[in-house]
Amino acid sequence: MLIRRIEKFLREFDMPATKFGRLAAHDPRFVLDLRNGRIPRTGTEARVDGFMNAWRETEHAG
Template sequence: MAVLWKIERYLRETDMPVTKFGRLVAHDPRLVLDMRNGREPRAKMVARIERFLADGHAGEAQ
């Protein structure tokens, strides 16, 4: 799952907690944890994740 690898790299580079990433992208704090356990996001969610990563988390809540 290439998108999970991208997420993991982003989390390492930004030192962002997995739950915060999930909340910001999908309003789901378990998103990354579930993906690590085999959850396959649908195409629409993958697009949201890719857009978030490409934007460099623009508009991130403080």
């Protein structure tokens, strides 16, 4: 599930949920909404996964 991957990412990078939402989905309430049962569209899920992968590559590139 996307929310589980996001929660792991938030812990891994000590990132606030609102910051993640703004950066990954242009919606500061995105993570809160997912926690409350929102089901993202397939394209949104792919975009968010792409954001997390790119962030990991950038953060670990040194």
